[in-house]
Amino acid sequence: MVSHYRPAASYADLPLPAPSSTAPLSSVRASSVTSGRSTARRHRHGRSGGSSAYLPQNEFPIFSSTGDVEIVLTSADGRQEKRYLLHRLILSQCSAFFGAGTRPEWSRTGGLVTIGEGGSRAPSQERRPSFEQQPGKRWRYTLDWQSAGTEDVPMLVQDVAPPSIFAGSETLPPPVIRPKPTGTSAAFSRSMSNFSALSINSLPSASQPPANPDDEILKDYDNLFRIMYQYPPSLSISNIATAYTECKALLHLADMYDALPIAGTRVDHHLLRFGARLYKQIAKYPPSYLKLGYLARSRTIFAEALIHVVGQWPLAQSSLQNQVDTAVLDLIEDKHEDLEEAKSRVEAKLWRLSFTNPRGDRVTPATDYLAWLAVSFFRSWVAENATSAPTPILKPLSSAGTQPPRPAQSTSGRLFRTLCSAPLPGLGRDDCKRFLKLSPDLYTRDNLRRFERKVEELRNLAREIVRPICRSFLELDGSAGGDGVALGYLTCTRVGDGEWPWEE
Known part of the structure; x- marks a missing residue:
C-alpha cells in the first residue's frame, strides 16, 4: 500500500528528558509537558507566520516523497496540462506497458536518469549498481502528439526534458523510448475499431454537445491512473449514452496499455449501476455492447448482448467478418448453430403433432x-x-425520406x-x-x-x-425490447463455464 502524507515531526517524536535519580517523577512529567507545549506553540506560530518549510504533497496524483515515475499530459495546443508523480511498482502491476518500459533492458537503451547524491544527474549508461539497488531511479513520460494520427490517441513515450517536478533542470539528449502494446492486444484493438458501426440501429450517442477532443483524451488518461490507484473514475452517472461513450474510450485506452483487467472491472461495476436502463440500451445496440462487454470482461454485459446478436444472426454476418476477434465470432456461430438445431427439432415436433x-x-x-x-x-x-410476409416492391418511407x-x-x-x-x-x-x-x-x-x-x-x-x-436468459424482459417492442427472435442462448472467449 502506498504511504501517504506524514508530518515532518509529531508529538510522539519529541525527545523526553532522561529521568535522574534526584528528580522526582512528577518533575520529569512536568518538564516533558512543558517542552511539548513550547514546541507546539512554536509550530503554531510558524504556521501562522508563514515561515515554516513547505511540506510536499505525498498523495494522488503527486507522490513527492515516494513517486518515481513522472507523467506529463499536455493537450495538443498546450492549453491544458496535467502532471502526475506515481510509482513504478503500481504502474507495472496494473499495466504491462509500464512494466516493459521500466525494465532494466529498457533502461540500458537510454531515456532514463539516475539522481545521485547531492541531486546530481548522470546518464543511465554509466556504470552503476544493479537496477533494483538504485533508489534514485526516475522515469518521465510525455504524450507523443506528433506521432499520433488524426483519429488516433497519442501514446506516452519516455522522455527527459525540462521543466520537471524532480530536482534539477539539466537537459539530456537520450533517444526516446516508445514501448508499444503487445502484438495480440494491438491487433485486436485495430480489429475491433469498427465494431461499433455494426449495430443494427445507429450507435448510442450522448445528447450533450461534443467536448474538446484533447480534453477528453486527458480525462481518459486521468481516469486510467485513478483506477490504478483505486480511485473512482469520473464517468457519467445519469446519462447512459454518455457513460457508454466514456467507458468505451477508457477501455480503448486501457487496451493500448495492457491494463484491461483493472479498467474492465471498474467499467463493469459502473455500467451495471444503471440497471434496467443498461439492458434496454443493450437491446437497441447489441453489437456495440458486445464489444464493450468483451473488452471489460463483463459476463453480464457480454452475455446480454450475445443473446440479442445470436437471436438475430445472420443479420450482421457479412459486416462482422474479419472485424471481430476470432474467439468472439466462433462463439456467435456455435451458439447460432445450437439455436438452429433446437428450432429444427421443435418445428419437426409441431408438424408431427396429431x-x-x-x-x-x-x-x-x-x-x-x-x-x-x-x-x-x-x-x-x-x-x-x-x-x-412477402416484401413489398415499394417500401414505405418515413417523414425524413428514409426507410424507418x-x-x-x-x-x-x-x-x-x-x-x-x-x-x-x-x-x-x-x-x-x-x-x-x-x-x-x-x-x-x-x-x-x-x-x-x-x-x-x-x-x-x-x-x-x-x-x-x-425461455429467456436476458436480464431484460425477454418479451420486449428497449422501447417495449416485442422481440421477434429467440433469447434462450446461454454461455456456460469455459465458454467465455477471454478465458481461452
Missing part, C-alpha cells in the same frame, strides 16, 4: 374425420405463421412466442365456426364444441413443445 386412436394410430379422414379436420386446421395456422428501421424478425421465433401466448389469434371460437361452416353438413352445435376442444388440445400440446425454446 391425434391418435386407442390403438396408437394417427387419425385419418376414415377413422375420425372431425379430429383430422382439427389437425389440418391447426397445421394450416402453423404454416401461415411460419412463413414470412425495423427490428429483425425471425419467423420461427415469432411463431414460438405466439404459441406461448394466450389466446392465439386465428384459433379462436369465431375462427373455428367460420371453418366448420365451409362444410354445412358438419356444422352443428355439438360438432363445433368438439372441434373447439380438439383445437384447444393441439394448442396446449404445442405450447409444451415450444416452452423450453421460448
